[in-house]
Amino acid sequence: MSKLISIIIPAHNESANIPLIYKKIKEVFLLIKGSYKYEIIFIDDGSTDNSIEVLEQLANHDKKVKYLEFSRNFGKEIATSAGIHYSRGDAAIMIDADLQHPAELIPEFIKKWKRGADIVIGVRVKNKGEGLLKKVCSWGFYKMMNLISDTKIIPQGTDFRLIDKKVINEFNRFTERTRITRGLLDWLGFKKDFIHFAADERKNGRATYTGIKQAKLALSAVISQSLFPLRFSGYLGLFISFFSGILGLFIFIEKYILDDPLNMHFSGLAILAVIILFLVGIILICLGLIALYIGNIQKEVSNRPMYIIRGKKNID
Ligand code: UDP
Ligand code: MG
Numbered sequence: 001m002s003k004l005i006s007i008i009i010p011a012h013n014e015s016a017n018i019p020l021i022y023k024k025i026k027e028v029f030l031l032i033k034g035s036y037k038y039e040i041i042f043i044d045d046g047s048t049d050n051s052i053e054v055l056e057q058l059a060n061h062d063k064k065v066k067y068l069e070f071s072r073n074f075g076k077e078i079a080t081s082a083g084i085h086y087s088r089g090d091a092a093i094m095i096d097a098d099l100q101h102p103a104e105l106i107p108e109f110i111k112k113w114k115r116g117a118d119i120v121i122g123v124r125v126k127n128k129g130e131g132l133l134k135k136v137c138s139w140g141f142y143k144m145m146n147l148i149s150d151t152k153i154i155p156q157g158t159d160f161r162l163i164d165k166k167v168i169n170e171f172n173r174f175t176e177r178t179r180i181t182r183g184l185l186d187w188l189g190f191k192k193d194f195i196h197f198a199a200d201e202r203k204n205g206r207a208t209y210t211g212i213k214q215a216k217l218a219l220s221a222v223i224s225q226s227l228f229p230l231r232f233s234g235y236l237g238l239f240i241s242f243f244s245g246i247l248g249l250f251i252f253i254e255k256y257i258l259d260d261p262l263n264m265h266f267s268g269l270a271i272l273a274v275i276i277l278f279l280v281g282i283i284l285i286c287l288g289l290i291a292l293y294i295g296n297i298q299k300e301v302s303n304r305p306m307y308i309i310r311g312k313k314n315i316d
Contacts, residue, residue, distance in 0.1 A: 005038045005110065006089030010079035011097040012045040015054045016204035021095070022058055022065065024103040032107050041066045041083045041315065042097075046073030052311075059313045066315040071308040077217070078307050080159060080181045084171055086315055093162045094181075098202040101160040108195050109162040117193035118167050119185060122160030125196050134211070141218050145183075148228040157182060160197070166190070177306050178220045230295075234288015241281030248274045 007025055011018060022040065029038050044051050044067060055067045068082055080094055091113055095101045101122060112120045142155040159182055163171070167190055174184050222229065251266050251274065 002035060002037050003090040004088065005036050006083075006087035006092040007038060007040045007106075008043070008080060008083030008087060008092055008094045009040065009097050010043045010045055010076045010083065010094075011047065011051055012073060012076070012079075013047045013049045013051060013205060014097040015047070015049045015051040017097050017099060017202075018042065018051060018054050018058070020203060021097050021099055021103065024099070025095075025106070028103050028106045032110070036110065039064050039066055039087070039089065041068070041086060043067070043079040043083050044069045045076065045079040046070050056313065063314055067313050068309055068315065069311040071310040074307045075213075075217070076159075077179050077181045078177075081171075081174075081179065082307050082309070084163075084168055084181075087168060089168075090165050091162055092168055094159050096159070098205070098207075100199045100202050101158070102197055102200065105160075105195055105197055112193040112195065113162050113164060115193075116191060117162075118164040118190035119188075119192045120162040121154060121157045121182075121192060121194050123154065123194050123196050124156045124158050124199050137211075137215075137218075145221070148222070154186065154194075157186070157194075158199075161185070164190075175306075180217065180221045183221060230291030231288050233284045234291065237281045237284025237286075237288060239281070241278055241285060244274050244277035244281060248278055 009021060025038075025040055029036065042055050042065070044055060052067075052069055055065070055069075058065045059067055066086075068086060070079065070082070083094070084092060091110070093106060093109055095103060095106075105122070109120045109122075139155070146155075161182070163185065167185070167188060170188055171184065176184075248271075251271060254260060254262060254264060255266055
């Protein structure tokens with residue numbers, strides 16, 4: 001029995017690219033002919049162009065093409081997750097619709113998977129046509145995330161990756177709505193292998209995963225993966241209280257117990273300032289404690305469905 005590979009393609013306004021990526025993937029599987037069965041799952045993430053008509057046509061002609069149509073734009077991360085939920089393959093490969101990820105490498109991913117890797121990660125060595133700002137931002141993001149979050153995230157590790165059925169099953173247990181798919185995959189562990197590639201420029205259209213969208217995502221990732229920003233107030237409070245406490249103790253001993261041997265003549269105002277500082281520190285510490293509780297609540301509440309499907313084809 002030949003194994004089934006699910007190709008997962010999130011698409012938001014990619015009507016010009018969908019036929020191209022479809023053709024490329026078909027070619028790739030023709031090359032490794034017969035060794036694997038495959039299905040191509042497109043997730044139309046609330047496109048406002050005619051993507052859905054293009055998909056419908058493809059799906060009518062080729063039963064290997066399946067699609068989910070979201071009721072609105074839910075974002076790439078959710079779209080990819082939905083694709084994983086609906087994939088039936090022994091392995092799934094996620095790839096962008098805009099041809100920035102070289103589909104020719106799919107056989108390499110499969111090869112590494114056959115050799116025993118559970119996750120094969122496409123690592124971007126350089127991105128043609130990417131602005132300096134975006135580069136600096138993504139570099140900074142990964143540095144910061146790795147500094148403050150509990151799981152290590154591979155910098156330049158892209159969404160172009162293969163995951164084994166075992167990983168798919170575990171991944172499908174995640175319920176959080178605010179998610180970065182590759183972050184969750186990194187969290188899962190499993191045996192990893194890597195494939196390096198240079199990303200091409202996007203074919204048609206513009207990147208819709210805009211700076212603002214990505215900045216929002218980065219922020220929510222920080223918040224959902226880590227309570228550090230909130231806990232930070234606690235640390236700040238500890239720091240302030242500690243030093244103002246020492247200063248207060250010094251003043252108390254120097255002025256009131258030893259009767260000012262150093263002739264420092266602390267004014268009432270200065271003493272008041274130290275006391276206030278100390279109390280502000282205490283308040284910040286309490287905020288940090290509250291953060292711990294909020295963190296627990298955040299984990300438990302919010303049970304909305306992750307996405308809403310408006311239609312689908314060739315898929316159950
Ligand atoms: N995408 C999506 N939903 C969105 C934005 C993007 O499904 O809200 C898809 C898009 O169609 C493409 C992939 O995610 O297949 C990567 O998006 P894009 O090229 O805009 O981002 P970048 O290449 O800058 O990561
Ligand atoms: Mg792109």
